[in-house]
Amino acid sequence: xxxxxxxxxxxxxxxxxxxxxxxxxxxxxxxxxxxxxxxxxxxxxxxxxxxxxxxxxxxxxxxxxxxxxxxxxxxxxxxxxxxxxxxxxxxxxxxxxxxxxxxxxxxxxxxxxxxxxxxxxxxxxxxxxxxxxxxxxxxxxxxxxxxxxxxxxxxxxxxxxxxxxxxxxxxxxxxxxxxxxxxxxxxxxxxxxxxxxxxxxxxxxxxxxxxxxxxxxx
Ligand SMILES: C[S@@+](CC[C@H](N)C(=O)[O-])C[C@H]1O[C@@H](n2cnc3c(N)ncnc32)[C@H](O)[C@@H]1O
Numbered sequence: 553x554x555x556x557x558x559x560x561x562x563x564x565x566x567x568x569x570x571x572x573x574x575x576x577x578x579x580x581x582x583x584x585x586x587x588x589x590x591x592x593x594x595x596x597x598x599x600x601x602x603x604x605x606x607x608x609x610x611x612x613x614x615x616x617x618x619x620x621x622x623x624x625x626x627x628x629x630x631x632x633x634x635x636x637x638x639x640x641x642x643x644x645x646x647x648x649x650x651x652x653x654x655x656x657x658x659x660x661x662x663x664x665x666x667x668x669x670x671x672x673x674x675x676x677x678x679x680x681x682x683x684x685x686x687x688x689x690x691x692x693x694x695x696x697x698x699x700x701x702x703x704x705x706x707x708x709x710x711x712x713x714x715x716x717x718x719x720x721x722x723x724x725x726x727x728x729x730x731x732x733x734x735x736x737x738x739x740x741x742x743x744x745x746x747x748x749x750x751x752x753x754x755x756x757x758x759x760x761x762x763x764x765x766x767x768x769x770x
Pocket of ligand 1: 587631632633654655657660675677678692693694698
């Protein structure tokens with residue numbers, strides 16, 4: 553298990569923490585957790601505030617390909633693939649790579665690029681409908697914290713089961729109480745979050761042997 557900064561190429565997200573904190577209430581959170589139109593393409597208070605492919609996933613895809621020494625013919629799964637932008641980027645960067653995705657959001661899956669529509673399926677990260685060892689690499693970016701802790705453990709075990717540990721998972725975390733406070737003002741959908749040592753306990757309980765990193769705001 554190694555820390556690996558595979559999202560280093562992404563531009564820093566613009567976040568108005570004060571505006572989000574002011575707008576956040578249980579009704580907004582409930583809408584965000586439906587992962588529907590409001591979460592993806594509604595006002596920023598509800599989620600992404602409009603999520604389009606602006607090319608930012610191409611350099612991330614190059615870093616993933618190089619980190620895992622991926623080759624044409626290998627099979628990759630993106631757990632929590634959203635609108636499928638990383639799937640598309642991986643297949644453009646390495647023609648012949650066989651990339652698939654799974655996500656809970658029907659809204660997002662229906663807005664995947666047309667040429668990958670047959671590669672995505674609706675499902676939940678804690679019950680992945682694929683046989684043991686069926687992927688050469690499994691990725692999951694900013695998704696597993698959306699499950700409560702026992703289900704997050706199951707999801708990590710599922711990722712291990714499919715990948716044999718050739719995997720990368722990034723989740724929300726914080727290093728200081730001040731960062732935790734900022735995170736808690738911002739967060740809408742996370743069901744579980746913790747300092748890195750708390751996440752590492754989740755990984756160990758799940759028998760996860762893959763790589764990981766933290767998304768830290770502030
Ligand atoms: C912050 S978005 C990240 C999307 C994408 N991985 C990215 O980095 O752009 C969180 C994603 O988790 C998905 N999600 C939430 N709960 C899930 C679950 N239980 N199983 C699978 N996907 C889930 C959401 O639909 C959404 O696509």
